[in-house]
Amino acid sequence: MASDLEQLCSHINEKIGNIKRTLSLRNCGQEPTLKTILNKIGDEIIVVNELLNKLELEIQYQEQTNSSLKELFESLEEDYKDVEHLKENIPPHLPQVTVTQNFVNGSDLDPEEPVKVEEPAPTKKPPKEQRSIKEMPFITSDEFNGIPAYMKSRLTYCHINDVIKEINKAVVSKYKILHQPKKSMSSVARNLYHRFIDEETKETKGHYFVVEADIKEFTALKVDKRFHGILNILRHCRRLSEVRGKGLTRYVIT
Numbered sequence: 001m002a003s004d005l006e007q008l009c010s011h012i013n014e015k016i017g018n019i020k021r022t023l024s025l026r027n028c029g030q031e032p033t034l035k036t037i038l039n040k041i042g043d044e045i046i047v048v049n050e051l052l053n054k055l056e057l058e059i060q061y062q063e064q065t066n067s068s069l070k071e072l073f074e075s076l077e078e079d080y081k082d083v084e085h086l087k088e089n090i091p092p093h094l095p096q097v098t099v100t101q102n103f104v105n106g107s108d109l110d111p112e113e114p115v116k117v118e119e120p121a122p123t124k125k126p127p128k129e130q131r132s133i134k135e136m137p138f139i140t141s142d143e144f145n146g147i148p149a150y151m152k153s154r155l156t157y158c159h160i161n162d163v164i165k166e167i168n169k170a171v172v173s174k175y176k177i178l179h180q181p182k183k184s185m186s187s188v189a190r191n192l193y194h195r196f197i198d199e200e201t202k203e204t205k206g207h208y209f210v211v212e213a214d215i216k217e218f219t220a221l222k223v224d225k226r227f228h229g230i231l232n233i234l235r236h237c238r239r240l241s242e243v244r245g246k247g248l249t250r251y252v253i254t
Helices: 002-030 032-088 141-146 157-178 187-199 212-218 225-236
Strands: 240-245 248-253
Touching: 141 157, 157 187, 157 212, 157 225, 225 240
Parallel strands: none
Antiparallel strands: 240 248
């Protein structure tokens, strides 16, 4: 009870003190000399209030900018991780790009040194034109994404293109022998040559093809269920077709 009375008295005294200060300030405002000072203080309070409003708007803008920069940083960090992943997982079948420098900077030349004119080298007899051998193009990422899931199973983009690389190796090895002059053939190459000729049909005339024996002869691929699954995918992507006959399946490059 005593504590409640003390709190009440303290509250009443605080109110009385506020009233006294208000009355004293009111009386100050009536004096001409103090009235001018109070007006200036009021104007400065208005200016400070405007500055505080501008500062609040600037803080909001900076917060928005900070949030945008944070999102941009996270996005760039994800892109960097993707680039590092691609860098560490470059498919081995992609061609290597070589850069050659075929020019000389002007600053390397001495203007006072006479320029030496080299005589053109005697023209050599052009080599005999080699016959080109058709190879199977690699599967693109878009084509890989369009392959039905039941065909791909656990096969990856690189698995399929690795097999294409080996099939191309077999095709090139086979047709190099077929294009080779018979006089320069070894006994092994001659036997292979005769087998290649026996395996040709009317349907394969003018086309490049291989059989399973060629895959085993020229590559390290295993002709198993997985290999035939990849052949189905290559047929689906129109990379090859099959010609059957004489107990053989010929895989024709399309």
